Amino acid sequence: MTSAYTDLVAHHQETALLAGTSALLAWDQETYMPSGAGEVRARQLALLAKLHHERATDARVRDWLATAGADARLAADPDAAANLRGMQRDFDRATRLPSSLVTELAETESRAQQAWAEARAQNTFHKFRPWLDRLLHLQQQKADCLRRPGQDRWDALADLYEPGMCGQDLEALFAPLRQRLVALHERLRAGSRPDDSFVRVPVDEPRQEAFVRAVVTKMGFDFTRGRIDRSAHPFCTSTGGDVRLTTRFHRDNVLDALGSTMHEGGHGLYEQGLEPRHRGTPLGEAASLGIHESQSRLWENHVGRSAAFWQWCWPLAQQHLGDACHGHDAGSVFRAANCVRASLIRVEADEATYDLHVMVRFELERAMLRGDLGVAELPGQWNALYERYLGIVVPDDRRGCLQDVHWSCGLFGYFPTYTLGNLYAAQFAAAADRELGGLAPMLQRGDFEPLREWLRRRIHQHGRRHDPAALCREVTGAPLSSAAFLRHLEDKFTTVYGLC
C-alpha cells in the first residue's frame, strides 16, 4: 500500500467520525431533544456539515487520489480499487458544492423540518410554504452545481441517492408498472376482501413493544451494537459505532408497529452487516438507498407479510399480545396484513398500492425542480394525482402534501428509491429462495439465519464495491425489472383474495 492510499483511508475514517456525530445529533433531534433546543441544534448540524464538507474537499485528497490512482499495485487490489473509485466520486461531487451552500442547506433543513412538523400538526400548508420555497430554491442551486451540461436537475440530485438513476429510465419503468398495479387493484375488487379486524384490536404499548423487540431480536439485530427508540416517523441511522432504529405504536394497530420495526430492522441488519474493517471508507458504506430500501422491504413484506412467517410468529404473538389474539389465527392475521385498500398515507399503504404514492411524488418533485410547478400549486396538483392514480379524494394537506418529512429536510430525488427498493427486494427474495432451496420452510420454523447470512454474504459485506445495477446483476443474474415484484404481488394477493 502506498502512503497516499493509507493517508486517504485515515482521512476518510476521520471524516466518517464527523458524519456519525451528525447522525447522532439528528437522531436525538427526532427522539429525545426538547423542543426548545431546536435553534441551537440547527446551528450545530450546520457547523458539522461545514466541517464535514471542508474535510471532504480538502486539497490533499485531490493529490492523494492522483498519486494512488497512478499506482498499478493499487489498481490490481480489488478492495483498494473499489475504495478509490468511491472516494473519487465523492470528492468530485463534494468539490462541486460551495461550502456556503452546504452550510445554508444544513441549517435551513434542520429548521424547515421543525417548521414542517408544526405545519403538519396544525394542517397549515401556508405556514410551510415559504420554507418549501426556500428549500426548493436551494435544491435548484445544489442541482445546478452538481449537474453535467444538459443534465436534468432532478437527475443530478437523484444520483446522490441512487448512483445511475435517471428520470427518463424511471418513467419507462414506472409507466407499465403503474398500469399493472392499477389493473391488479381492479382485479382484487372482484375477490373477497379479507377480514382485517385484527388490525383494530387494541393492544397496550408495553405488550406491543415486547412483541416487536422479540421479532427483531429473532431477525438477528444485534443490540450490543444497536438500539430501538420511538419517533413520530420510524427511521434507521448509524452513528458510526452502533445502529439505531426507531418505531412507533398505535394502540389500535399492532401490525403497524410490527411492520415499521421489521422494516427498520431490515435497514439495521444492512448497516450491521457492513464490514467493520472497511468502516469509514466506501467499502464500508451501503451501495445505494434503493439497495438499502430493498433490505427493509424484504424483511417487512417478503418475510413479515408472508403466510409462512405468520405460522411461526402466531404463537409468539399470542404469548405477548394475550387476549387480543382471541378469535384470530395465523391464517387470518396473514390475510389481515395483506388487505389492499387505496389510502391517503404512503407509509401506511399496502404492498399493492404503495408505489402509486411514490409515483405521485416523483412526478411532482421533477416538475418543481424544473420550475414547471410552483410551490403554491403543489397541494392542488398533489390532490389531482391522488385522484387519478389511487382514485381517492384528499381531504386536507395534513393527509396530503404535508404527510412526508422528505422535502422539508432537503430530500428531492429520493422518493423513487422506495419503489426501486420494492423491485430489488422482490428480485433478491426470489434469488434467495432459489439458492437456499425455498425460503418458506425456514420462515415457518422461525429460522431466519440462512436468509440473513445470504443477504450479508451477497449484499451487505460488499458495501459500495458495485454500483446498484451491477450488484443486482451479480446477486440475481439479471438486470433490475418489475417482473419478480409483480409476480410476488399477483401470486400473494390473488391467493389472499381467493382469486386463484
Next chain:
Amino acid sequence: MTSAYTDLVAHHQETALLAGTSALLAWDQETYMPSGAGEVRARQLALLAKLHHERATDARVRDWLATAGADARLAADPDAAANLRGMQRDFDRATRLPSSLVTELAETESRAQQAWAEARAQNTFHKFRPWLDRLLHLQQQKADCLRRPGQDRWDALADLYEPGMCGQDLEALFAPLRQRLVALHERLRAGSRPDDSFVRVPVDEPRQEAFVRAVVTKMGFDFTRGRIDRSAHPFCTSTGGDVRLTTRFHRDNVLDALGSTMHEGGHGLYEQGLEPRHRGTPLGEAASLGIHESQSRLWENHVGRSAAFWQWCWPLAQQHLGDACHGHDAGSVFRAANCVRASLIRVEADEATYDLHVMVRFELERAMLRGDLGVAELPGQWNALYERYLGIVVPDDRRGCLQDVHWSCGLFGYFPTYTLGNLYAAQFAAAADRELGGLAPMLQRGDFEPLREWLRRRIHQHGRRHDPAALCREVTGAPLSSAAFLRHLEDKFTTVYGLC
C-alpha cells in the same frame, strides 16, 4: 463594538457549538449508547476535542484579543470587558496544551471510563491499574504544560475547575473543618439516632419517577429546555440548547432518587439561568465548578433535607408513593433524611460526613500528581485514610478507590470543588434567608420561586463576570469560610439528634 470583538464573539459561539456536541455524545455514552459503540465513540470525542482545541488556539484569536484589548470603549463596557478577560484566560490556557496531548487525553479518557466501569463492576482494581497509570502520566504532562514556574501540579489542574483554588489554601481550610466535622460526628453519638426505616421502604420505579419529576418541576426546571434520564451515576450536562439531568432509582431508597434529582436539578437551574444572549461566551458560562456545586447542594440539602420542605412535600409524597408512606409523617421523614452514619460511598454520604470523603481524595490525588504515591499503593492508602478520617474499614476496592468515575475521565484536582460547593451553598443560603426575610415559610408552602429567582439574579445571570471568590463576597458580603456551613450542620443535627 469593534469588529475584532464581534469576530471574537462569533468565533466563541461557534466553538461552543462543538462543546455542546461533545456534551451530547458524552451524555449519550452514559445513557443510551450500546456497549459495542464505545470504541468509535472514544474516537469521535477525541476528534471533537481536537477540533475544539484547534479553534480555541486559532492564531486569529490572539490578534482579535490584542486589538479588542487595546480598545478603550470595550474596556469601559462591563460586559465586553468581562468577556475579554474570560476569553484571554481561556486562550492562554488552551495554547499551553499541544493538540496531540488534547486528543490523546480525550481518547484515553473515554476508553478508560469504559474500562473503569468494567473494573468496578468486577471489583478488579488490577485491571484498571494500567489505565490509571496512563491517565496519571497524561495528567502530569498536562499539569507540566499548564503550570507557572514553581507552581504545584495539582494547583495547575485545580485552577481549571475553580479559578484561584490552590492546595495550600485548601489545606488551611480543610484541617480545622475536619476537626469540627469529626467532633460533630462524635457528639451525635451521644444523641438519639433517628428512625430511618422510611429509607428502606420499597417503592416501585414509576412511582419514584413521578414523584421526583413533580418535585423538580416545582423547583422550576424547564422541560421545554431540558430533560431527565437515567444513568449509573447522576449528572447534569448542557448540550448548548438544552440541559440534561440524569438520576437513578433504587427500589429500597426513594430518598436517594429524590436527593440525586434535586441535586442535579440545582445544577440544571444554574445552566438554565445563564443568560441566553451571552450563550457561547464567558458571560454565558458557569463561574466555576465550586459555584456550580453550591447550586446543587443548596437545593439538595438546604431545601430538600429541611424540616420546612418536608412539611410541604409530605402530601405530595403520599400522593405519589401511596402505601409506602403509612406509619411515617413529615417530621419522621425529615429526620430519616438526616441520619448521620460514617459510610463507604461518597455520593450516598450524609451532610455531616460527606466532606471527609472529599478530603481523602484531595490528599491522595495530590500525592499521586507529585509522584509521592504510586498507583499500586492507591488502594492501601485509600483504605488507611478511610479508617483514619471516617473510622471505617473498606471491604473491597469496588466500595473503595474504584467507586468514583472522576479519575477515570481525567478529573484530577476536581474533588475539592464538592466541599467548596457545600461551603458556598451554606453561605448563599444564609444570605438568601436574610435578604428574603426567612426561607423556611416559603419552603413550607412550596413557594420556591423567590429563592430560585434570587439565585438567578444574584448568581446565575452573571456567568463568569466575577471569579468565584469575588462572587462570594458580592453575593454574601463576606469571603468564603466554613462558618455558615458548620452553623447549618450543628443547628440541624443537634435538633435531629435531640441534643439542643
